[in-house]
Amino acid sequence: MxxxxxxxxxxxxxxxxxxxxxxxxxxxxxxxxxxxxxxxxxxxxxxxxxxxxxxxxxxxxxxxxxxxxxxxxxxxxxxxxxxxxxxxxxxxxxxxxxxxxxxxxxxxxxxxxxxxxxxxxxxxxxxxxxxxxxxxxxxxxxxxxxxxxxxxxxxxxxxxxxxxxxxxxxxxxxxxxxxxFEGESVVSRTPVRAVRPRPAEPPPPTAAFDAERDPEPEPLPVDPDLIPTRTSNRIPASLAAVASDPVTEDIPVDLHRAPTEMAGSSETSGTNPAPKPDPDLQRRLEATAKATALTAKVLGFKCARAHPSDPRAAFCTVCGMPVDQTQHVSEVIRPPLGMLVLDDGMTFMLAADAVVGRDPELSEPARAGLLPLRIDDSSGGMSRAHAEIRLVNWDVTIVDRGSTNGTRVRPPGYRDWIRLQPNQPFTLIPGAEIMLGNRVLRLEPVAPPPFG
Missing domain, CATH: 3.60.40 (Phosphatase 2c; domain 1)
Known part of the structure; x- marks a missing residue:
């Protein structure tokens, strides 16, 4: 500037x-x-x-x-x-x-x-x-x-x-x-630095999800035999979309708005104002993440830097370094499995199971220990405790809690939204988008892109 x-x-x-x-x-x-x-x-x-x-x-x-x-x-x-x-x-x-x-x-x-x-x-x-x-x-x-x-x-x-x-x-x-910004520009000095070759990397998420400028990542091949899990019977073999709900079917959600079009709105302007979370939520997030990180142990690999990593992935979940696929799986402490990026740029780190809605703090899942993630929505289409985010081994799953207007998911590369069946978990992969009421979240990986 x-x-x-x-x-x-x-x-x-x-x-x-x-x-x-x-x-x-x-x-x-x-x-x-x-x-x-x-x-x-x-x-x-x-x-x-x-x-x-x-x-x-x-x-x-x-x-x-x-x-x-x-x-x-x-x-x-x-x-x-x-x-x-x-x-x-x-x-x-x-x-x-x-x-x-x-x-x-x-x-x-x-x-x-x-x-x-x-x-x-x-x-x-x-x-x-x-x-x-x-x-x-x-x-x-x-x-x-x-x-x-x-x-x-x-x-x-x-x-x-x-x-x-x-x-x-x-x-x-x-x-x-x-x-x-008013008046004439001034000259600023930009330090001259040696340009180091780097691997190509997609741009980070912003308030507008632009499919052309932010291409969807290719899904990683999954070998179901790599990680034995006692909860695999919770994941349905297929997910059929049910009849659309007329209450939310025609809600306009423009996922391709330019950032300059969105940036002019203030916290109180427009039909969908930016959320104002509880000021104490940051401290609860940090405390819950630390507590969960100490107790959530799963089977995994370790990279050359000793980071715990998903054994199905060729690159470290934490730092992006290659992982030796010939090693034996061992019990490791699970790192955060991704970030949920809201359509206004707000982020939620996925280090613990969570319940999402417009007022989830007093809900039954929150009393049971799930982290409450409150999202403001002016459309009237979001329930108080709308959906749950469950971390199962190395997978991020979402479960609609039988909400009135339903939860919709759009996997990367798809144009159409899939309406989830109530109380049936659906596994998300990086790049997947979630629609709750009139708000959209996107699952982004935590680790940097692979080296080399």
Whole structure:
């Protein structure tokens, strides 16, 4: 982004790399130092942004979102053990828009004819959005009081008056950063880096699922004899679509909207406003994922880096490295089996069984221990506890709980939706889409693409 980036004075870590703006919260005692966790994190994210810019110089936002999600799952814990890292990134999108990526207690502000706010604390895991460039400015601010965020009175950050300072490149202490879009562009320096050959990789999920730009992955061949399972009798040999329900048959769902068409809506605009999850949901997600990861043991292989992996796959489920298929299966701790990406960019990590609906927290599955995933839906077609996501060995399955309007699935490569039979599990593969009411989720893999 060749725009003036103005620093808002404060004690957090701000960096500008290849035109992108990175802001990381400093939560340790004392002043920010070169040894602070926030500085270590902002440098690591800066390398990630530079790598993504090599791959997509005209708009690395999609690559940044994908790599930042992996960084959160694999590397962030080493930098800040036991303490989440709050950060935000503003970068250019390949659509010509502005890519916003937030995690934790950080807020993005878009100031145009109206002012829009995106809060990382409102998301179950991350906020990954593409917005139209605002008429005036875009900004990132660290939320200073986490307790205030979990209360009912959230102070909206305000943009300062425009100054003459500009961060071209490098690190600075800050409470926030403002990217000014009004006025003339400025020249930013993009670091020259050696371009390393990399394997081709599909773009990450965004708010709009574009089949032409994001081709569906080929399903992996499955050998049913590799993993003995006592629950295989729960999976039906075939699934027949039942008669369509007139209540939801004609609900218009446009899965091919351009990101710039979707980005202008705010949390309260349109016929299908973005969901506002319970602020405590993030902590429950993390606690449940950690507890489940310690107890969910399955038969599997280990890659050269000792990661547990699905023995049916030729590449590691965690890191993408090749797996020795001649080894004997052994009991391993199962890693997350994928991410559910909602149509507005919100993500849910699949590390535990979950119940999905518009108000699943008090449902019977939630009381039985399933993780409640709440999704707002204004169409009236989603039940309070609509469907269950069950992790069976290395498979992700979905079960419609007898909802009034049904659950529909579209496997990768298919044009038509399949309506599930109530209470019958259906196995999902990466790229499959799920329709609940008027909302659509997509199953994405956690691991990076195979090496070589």
């Amino acid at each position: 060749d725009r003036q980036v103005e620093v808002v004075a404060g004690g957090h870590a701000l960096s500008r790399v290849a035109g992108a703006v990175i802001l990381v919260a400093h939560r340790e005692r004392g002043r920010l130092t070169p040894e602070s966790r926030a500085v270590t994190a902002v440098r690591a994210l800066g390398d990630l942004v530079a790598d993504a810019t090599e791959l997509s110089p005209d708009g690395p936002g999609r690559w940044i979102a994908r790599q930042a999600t992996r960084w959160l799952m694999k590397d962030a814990e080493r930098i800040s053990p036991g303490e989440p890292i709050d950060f935000g990134i503003l970068s250019a999108a390949d659509t010509g828009g502005l890519a916003i990526f937030l995690h934790g207690s950080v807020t993005a502000v878009l100031a145009g004819t109206v002012v829009e706010y995106y809060r990382g604390s409102d998301a179950a895991f991350t906020v990954d959005r593409v917005a139209a460039p605002p008429a005036r400015a875009a900004a990132l601010f660290i939320d200073e009081s986490r307790q205030e965020l979990f209360g009912h009175h959230q102070r909206q950050p305000e943009l300062p008056e425009r100054g003459i300072g500009s961060l071209i490149e490098g690190l600075a202490p800050a409470a926030g950063a403002v990217v000014w």
